[in-house]
Amino acid sequence: MELLEQISFNLQNGLDDVVAALTKDAIEKRIPPGEILSDGLIAGMSIVGEKFKNHDIFLPDVLLAARAMNGAMEMLKPLLIKEGIPIRGKVVIGSVKDDLHDIGKNLVAILIKGAGFEVIDLGNDVPAEKFISAAKEENAHVIGMSALLTTTMPVMKKVVDLAKDEGLYGKIRIIVGGAPVSKEYALEIGADAYSYDGANAVETVESFFPVNN
Amino acid sequence: MRSVVDFAPEDVILDRAAILGSQGIPEEAELTENFERIYGEAIELFKELTEPAGIICGISISGFEEVFRGEGLNEPSNPVEDIYRKSGYLSLFAVTLGAVLSEKVTELFDSGDYASGYMLDSVSSYAADKLSDLAARNLQLELTAKEPAESQWRVLSYSPGYCGWNMSGQKKLFEVLRPQEIGITLNESYLMSPIKSVSGVLIAGSGKIHEFVSSYHFCDTCRTKSCIERMRNL
Incomplete structure (x- = not known):
């Protein structure tokens, strides 16, 4: 099995230490970092995504693979930047103000x-202004917001309104999610999309970047 | 009467099929070795770290009327109002699995062990619901023992944030119940801490009073639809 195939295979099995060692090996063998990323890591994650969609594996397996991916990305990121290889896109994510639930948001962040x-995780209890300032500072392409309480959902609208005030609306895509949130609510407040779970959030973000950005 | 209820960790029975079901995993699914390892570890961690506690407080129908009215934000038509008015006994309640479990979940996520964090969170969410069911069952047994002739007591829990009872109802409920005594606090958004806590009212009466048709407008957007199974199990 070729080295990149081995990376993909071991990533699918969630073996983070093995994936890290193989990635290090690939870097030392001067395999271009873009190739390690696309033909090793992303190739592996795509298969994981397919298996998850087909219920052949379940979320904990995906999270193990994501951990392996993230570990390898830490090694690859400086090389990708050095070679001027653009990242797929940057997402600022957080649970809205007064909402301390962050498991769902964490899962979405990990999967994206x-x-x-690239994911900038603002954590939970994030004020509307912080989403906007972080998106501007980071030149983010997407803002992702999570709310698990009906009482905190209005913060999502505040972020959309602030994006309009700041001239970001239409330039930055806004995704909302969380148990009480619906497609209708997303439409009502002017968000670009609603995601019902982590896998769907990944598909939605990917749909904003049909070709590697 | 208001009283603190002591639960033992082993009181919370963990049903594997139900826990996996809550993750959308069918019983017949083939699971990977990794999955089985993570599940086993989460169960052990849960048993080690859970600190279950509860508090209950009997309340009259007129007393509960005021609690239920809360901030005046309930749905104008909702099943809880119809049910509690027909009840034979009402008790406010709050149960928690304690802060340590939630801290562990956060720690696991922060350390990058997402799969274990997710599994422990999932087990804990299931257990919190079971603890609330246990509080309802204990009250049912107590009422039946007191009034053996009335053996048809059926007790179900109802919580703010569900079935048209607005989340803001937590404020009044906390004022009367004072679950701070067992370590449960409320933030400005009416969110409880520790997160793995459940509060609400235990409504006791015949099984029939709990039956309703889930055709309220908010039923369309309800994710749990747990009322259907609750009514089936009456």
Whole structure:
């Protein structure tokens, strides 16, 4: 099995130490970092995504693979930057103000990161202004917001309104999610999309970047 | 009467099929070795770290009326209002699995062990619901023992944030119940800490009072639809 195939295979099995060692090996063998990323890591995660979609594996298996992906990405990221290889896209994510639930948001962040996007995780209890300032500072392409309480959902609208005030609306895509949130609510507040779970959030973000950005 | 209820960790029975079901995993699914390892570790961690506690407080129908009215934000038509008015006994309640479990989940995520963090969180969410069911069952047994002739007591829990009872109802409920005594606090968004806590009212009466048709407008957007199974199990 070729080295990149081995990376893909071991990533699918969630073996983070092995994936890290193989990635290090690939870097030392001067395999271009873009190739390690696309033909090793992203190739592996794509198969993981397919298996997950087909219910052949379940979320904990995906999270193990994501951990392996993230570990390898830490090694690859400086090389990708050095070679001027653009990242797939940058996503600012957080649970809205007064909402301390962050498991769902964490899972979405991990899965988006696992798909090769850069994720700036603002944590939970994030004020509307912080989403906007972080998106501007980071030149983010997407803002992702999570709310698990009906009482905190209005913060999502505040972020959309602030994006309009700041001239970011239409330039930065806004995704919302969380148990009480719906497609209709996303439409009502002017968000670009609603995602019902982590896998769907990855698909939605990917749909914003049909070709590697 | 208001009283603190002591639970033992082993009181919370963990049903594997139900826990996996809550993750959308069918019983017949083939699971990977990794999955089985993570599940086993999460169960052990849960048993080691859970600190279950509860508090209950009997309340009259008129007393509960005020608690339920809360901040005046309930849905104008909702099943809870219809049910509690027909009840034979009402008790406010709050149960928690304690802060240590939630801290462990956060720690696992922070250390990059997402799969274990997710599994422990999933087990804990299931257990928190079971603890609330246990509080309801204990009250049912207590009422039946007191009034053996009335053996048809059926007790179900109802919580703010569900079935048209607005989340803001937590404020009044906390004022009366004072679950701070067992370490449960409320933030400005009416979110409880520790997160793995459940609060609400235990409504006791015949099984029939709990039956309703889930055709309220908010039923369309309800994710749990747990009322259907609850009514089936009455």
